[in-house]
Amino acid sequence: MFGRRRKQEKWILLAPAILVLALITLIPLANTFWLSFTDTRISAIPSPVRFIGLENYIYALTDPEFREALYRTLYFTIVSVGLEGILGVAVAVLLNQKFRGHLILRALIILPWAVPTIVNAVAWRLIYHPDYGALNSLLFQLGLISDYRSWIGDPATAMNMVILADVWKNFPLVAYVALAALQTVPADLNKAAAIEGAGPWKRFWSITLPWIMGPLMVVMVLRTIEAFRVFDIIYVMTGGGPADSTKTASFYVYQEYFNYLRSGSGASYAVLVAGISAVLILFYYSSAKRQATGATA
Amino acid sequence: MPENQILSVESLQKTYGDVHVLKDINVAMEPGEFLVLVGPSGCGKSTLLSCISGLTEVSSGTIRIAGRDCTHMEPANRDIAMVFQSYALFPNMSVERNIGFGLEVRKVAEAEKKAKVSEVADLLKIEHLLQRRPAELSGGQRQRVAMGRALVRDPKLFLFDEPLSNLDAKLRVTMRTEIKRIHQATGASIVYVTHDQIEAMTLATRIVVMKDGVVQQIGTPHEIYNKPVNAFVADFMGAPSMNLMKGKATPEEGHIRLEIPTPQGRSVSLIDRKTPSQSFRNGPQDVLIGLRPEAMTDQKLSNGSALQSAECLLEVVEPAGADTYAVIHLGETEAIARLSADAPVQAGEMSSITFDLSKVSYFDISSGNRL
Secondary structure: OHHHHHHHHHHHHHHHHHHHHHHHHHHHHHHHHHHOOEOOOOOOOOOOOOEOOOHHHHHHHHOHHHHHHHHHHHHHHHHHHHHHHHHHHHHHHHHOOOOOOHHHHHHHOOHHHHOOHHHHHHHHHHHOOOOOOHHHHHHHHOOOOOOOOOOOOOOOOHHHHHHHHHHHHHHHHHHHHHHHHHOOOOHHHHHHHHHOOOOHHHHHHHHHHHHHHHHHHHHHHHHHHHHHOOOHHHHHHOOOOOOOOOOOHHHHHHHHHHHOOOHHHHHHHHHHHHHHHHHHHHHHHHHHHHHHHHHOO | OOOOOOEEEEEEEEEEOOEEEEEEEEEEEOOOOEEEEEOOOOOOHHHHHHHHHOOOOOOEEEEEEOOEEOOOOOHHHOOEEEEOOOOOOOOOOOHHHHHHHHHHHOOOOHHHHHHHHHHHHHHHOOHHHOOOOHHHOOHHHHHHHHHHHHHOOOOOEEEEEOOOOOOOHHHHHHHHHHHHHHHHHHOOOEEEEEOOHHHHHHHOOEEEEEEOOEEEEEEOHHHHHHOOOEHHHHHHOOOOOOEEEEEEEEEEOOEEEEEEEOOOOOEEEEEEOOOOHHHHOOOOEEEEEEEOHHHEEOOOOOOHHHEEEEEEEEEEEEEOOOEEEEEEEEOOEEEEEEEEOOOOOOOOOEEEEEEEHHHOEEEEOOOOEEO
16 A cells, blocks of 8 residues: 555656656657658658668668768777876876865866867867967977968868867866865875885876776766767867868768758667767776776775 | 894984974884884874884984884885784785785785795685685774785884774784784784773783873883883773872881871871882872772782771772772772672772782872882
8 A cells, every 4th residue: 555655656756857858868769760760851841751671771881981980989089088088187196186276276177177168169279270379379489380280171180189179178077086086095005005115106006096997987988978979069160071080970960960951861870879879888887897896995 | 223123213203393293202122022102192103103114204313124224215115014004905906916915016926926925824814815805804804914915025024003993892802812923923023003001011022102292101011010100101001090099108117108088088098018218208298109900909919018908988889790890089089999709899888998009109299200
């Protein structure tokens, strides 16, 4: 009697959240999934929707441009998340030291992350500007370049420049999580390791890094998922160009959907990108779980 | 400075800003000694250990380990090992790797490392735990692993920082015995910090009693217990602690007469025949009379002439199993007498208490120093 009422109560309480979730996530997701098996197009004149089975998927998987976009996305993800991880942990280790003004620095370091992605992208586009960009000016004055360059107008450098802007914005998040984790490392562990003869490097690799691995993995997973879906920074900075050199998978989906208005085929790309993300998450999840079993004291 | 000293601390000072934590510490130790630093919290004993380990920089003075000046040496180079109160086991490593960590850092060959780890594991009876992680161990097992990590490198000097404080009372007694056994088996030189005076008494070959950053007394447990240099040491060491009763000592022919006032308005009068009357050549003097609870009893003790009896009012009676403690108001303090377990006594009654004056100590009332 009581148990049944409790059960009903549970569903009543959950209902608003489920409803919102259904409206903004589940229904569009199901709709996208359905669309991916059709030849739907966005057009002013409604045309009959035809179920075409796996045709979109076969096309997507054999489309060399989409494959290249995937490789680009992978490159972007690995390099930017990798750099964010290394830079984030390094900065966290520095900020974890006690020096004059360390509290102020800790507060300041979060600023790049607090800036909206679009603002960050616009700022970096200005920094990279071929005529009056700060980067050109800095490198020129240092004598490292002899002429101003178009950093994001050159297919050879554009992707790395976008990555730099992305790293700048996102490494503080990693640094913050790492710093919080570093503050929980018991001082005795490092003392014990020092007495056992371990130098700073050995202590970092054997004691500190394993200790902060759990929280670090969480933020790295989040960053990987975000990086794999990268869209806004590319949309603002390069629009996928020049010569498709920064056209990532999400951007490709966007174009298929909203530029070429092939929503059926675009949906199949989107499902594929989501699928790859899911695999990445699973991979991280299992390795984080393995780490966690070792790192809990 | 004798060459064979394993540790010598000379004129050691440590200050943090205006706070003077260690004041002119001088301690020396022979190989194989079990030196216990004991004192109330904040007395500087852990700071002293930390200075010896090199984890804390000294302000001035010298620290020598096995004859080498280590004052400004890195901890890793001092040839020491340390056991922490928190055990400080590396959570991401197996027990085996924890114990072998120091050898791993020193790039000892795998086979030799394995042999040494297994030897130590055998000594500590933890062979079956080698593949486990610290999180899977009980407190006592972690303690053993921490000791294993210290023992495996066979260092010149072992430092123990309150190693038993995180264990429950029963396990603490077991591990105390274990530590003593290991000390006897290995002949290791150990500096051991504790706030627990029973640990100090049971483990030490010599005890260093500290208070407010100053060494109060260094001596064997027997010396510390029977001849405390001041009222602080007398009070701190022993449980229950020494009774320090205000009274008057009057030198008379060949003996000293003691008068200890009671709240009932009369005095307990005792004769001390052991202490020479010249000790109080300035005539009658107000002193603190120090007697251990076991020197105030209902039993017929065997050292004849030192025994005195007096009728005392028992205010509280506390049976403690093996003994019964009775609180007696004597010399403006609550003195504790240790009676036999089956003593037919009741709170609120007068009872005859036997005082054993062969072990009496006298302390100056104002300075607290031994007279």
